Amino acid sequence: MSKHHHHHHAGCIRPEAEQLLAQAIERCRSLGFRRTKALEDVLSILIRACQPLTLADISEHQDLGSGADKATVYRLLMKLEQRSLIRRLGLHDRAAYYTMILPGEHSDYLICNDCGRIEKLDIHCPVQSLEKQISKSSGYKRLYHELEFFGQCPECQASA
């Protein structure tokens, strides 16, 4: 069975995905990553995703044309996280999700303590203006934040 499908993905499309991917690859190179097909695939999958993805989402993704196994994908994710190219969200021991850190773009999240589900918060983020202020006063660049709110989702409340 071929893994090389070429359908369109439902949901959000980042029009600048190609450019973001090129930038991410360049940044990886400057940080000493070896440029492999698996690295490009993982970055591309994360950049094109509309929401944070789990290890399984990535390692079983149809766009993983390199056919990298789960262990390889996991090692890449660890490395990308260590170098602050991606961020790990969610509950560490149960369901970890990975998301790209993109300058000027961020989301805040709602996470269920019981089932580990994660949702993007659809609110106007009050921290963004604070971020600009901090950047200005501290001189830091590439500033980002992502907030995680933890609680119990409605489904888990209903089944409690």
Ligand SMILES: [Zn+2]
């Ligand atoms: Zn839940």
Ligand SMILES: [Zn+2]
């Ligand atoms: Zn925010």
